Amino acid sequence: MRKVTSLALAASLLSTSAFAEPVKIGFVTTLTTGAAVIGQDMTNAVDLAMEHLGGKAGDTELEVIYADDGFAPETGKQATDKLVKQDDVDFVAGYIWSHVLLASRKSVLDADKILISANAGPSQMAGKLCDKNFFSTSWQNDQTPMAMGDVLNSQGVKSLYLMAPNYAAGKDMTAGVERTFKGEIAGKDLTKWGADAQLDFSAELAKAKASGADGLFVFYPGAAGGAFIKQYQQAGLKDTLPLYSVFTVDAISLPKLQQAGFTDVLGSKVTQQWDPSLDNEANKKFVTDFKAKYGHYPSYYGAQSYDAIMLIASAVEKVGGDLSDKDALRAALKEAEFDSVRGKFKFGTNNMPVEDFFLREVVEDEDGVWTTKVVETVYTDHVDSYAADCKMN
């Protein structure tokens, strides 16, 4: 496990009174296995957020402690327990994977700490398992594929083959697209996931082709996304089985696809709640500084992590660094008065964001780098489908 203290900025150390306890933020993400590429994007964004904040929220120092979930629920829960019990953090944020978040939630909530998801949005935690101490700066899993389902309807796709990894989010993603897509589902494959995930999709692609569907919907986050796209192109399916994806073609997979010359991905369309081209001050600052510091575009994982730290900082500042009054802290979080890279940000009744979803297209930017740009807005102020099941206590 790696432990990094990000407040070691000399300037902030000099100006801090010796008495104030820093507010500690535990950040759980994947730092090992092939999925560490996502974790790196998130920690990069968190480091950038801390730099933009000068390591402080108002007069209160912030400290971030990173922990590795090893791409496995049991390791993620152990990491969370360590943050809550040993490091006694005030906030636990992060979480890429829905199954890791579901396994870890109780450790945080039982200790009356604040839990903030910067990515995972399992349906359970937006609905029946919602909690006054749980907030999200991402989305509920179903929302992005629901937007894709509506895009498919408007494009006249009549039948669809679905492929996703076999874990909590994979099931939510296929449920999401099935909820809005009006055509026929020609078939569905859920593939093995985790540290030893299945990355060779030859059998599934052959089945999808044989199903005779009009389109192929996939959800393969992280390194699996790049691998999937390559095999899709190698199988020569572009003309017979057009690809519609969520969380698969992104700033994580695009640099590698460009490096390997997979030009088929240019022009492909994906749905998302954020894009590097969104026109607002916070986003411009985030994207420009991220590119200057790390040399490539941030992904939505990074954007959501940046927002999570900014949300925490806004609430800590609002309560003057005094976290003992939990009601005041929760109220301050719920107000969400920070400059989100999404331009606007507000929470729904279940503490999930109520937000816009866009259709994005893969393009080449003016420097010849492959990225995405917004084509149209699919949903405005979209509320997730599980909010009604949430009885906030």
Add this chain to the structure above:
Amino acid sequence: MDTSLLVIQTLNGLQLGLLLFLVASGLTLVFGILDFVNLAHGSLYMLGAFFCATLTIWLGSFILALLISLPITALVGYLVERFVARPLYTRDHLDHVLATFGLILVIDTLTHMIWGPEGLAVPLPDWLRGQVTLWGDTVVPTFRLMIIGAGLAAAGGLFWLVNHTRLGMLIRAGASNRTMVSALGIDIEMLFGLVFALGAALAGLAGMLIAPITEANIGMGNGIIITAFVVIIVGGIGSIKGAFIAALLIGLIDTLGRSFLDDIFTLFMSPTAAENSAPAISAMLIYIIMACVLAFRPQGLFPPKVR
């Protein structure tokens, strides 16, 4: 279910089986001849993929990179034998497992430090990128055919080496009775080093062949090593022939299970139940086979002759 799909899935199963054989053959040689449990065999598979990916990007030629990466991976295998395995031969299997598990963590972390967490994509030349039409609309990606060809060639070369050369004779003799081999004046340490390097090169070759499909990833070896152990248990530890047949069997069962199990299940249960249970059962299928083999024929399907 139509014939075209069945043929394609059989080819896919064959491809997976041959890759498994490349990994399992080295494992079974090392386990059978050296009596050494090498969990880090999967790390050599991963290193092969990373060497080949890096060289492909530098040299611009996948085939050239593959040819250069083979001896490099063999050298790494030799060094692992010389400095990690050799001091441990006299210890029991638990010590082998602990040391090589530690080696996995060291190699994974080194890979992370050298190549970063994002892994490496391998660009293929244009002639390997397309598809081959078998008949009608039955097409397979060219590169997957190349994997099958390379896998068969490597398997054939290995059979020739083991059955028709002096080195192979020594390897077979070592598998049967290594004390006797060394008593006859054969440099057993050199032989062990060569076997280890050969196993590493074969595992590395599998990694190099899969990298253009799945990319070179940290931890990619940890998944395949478990399946490779299943293969050598089913095939009989120490048996190349057993590893070959078991690898093809496991590859075909795994692929065909993933492809057709849900269709079969819908014959006697609701489509929703089939949809939910098929992925779980198909992931378990190869372990069920292994359990059956262990129960009814614990020495494996093709155990090597007496020891």
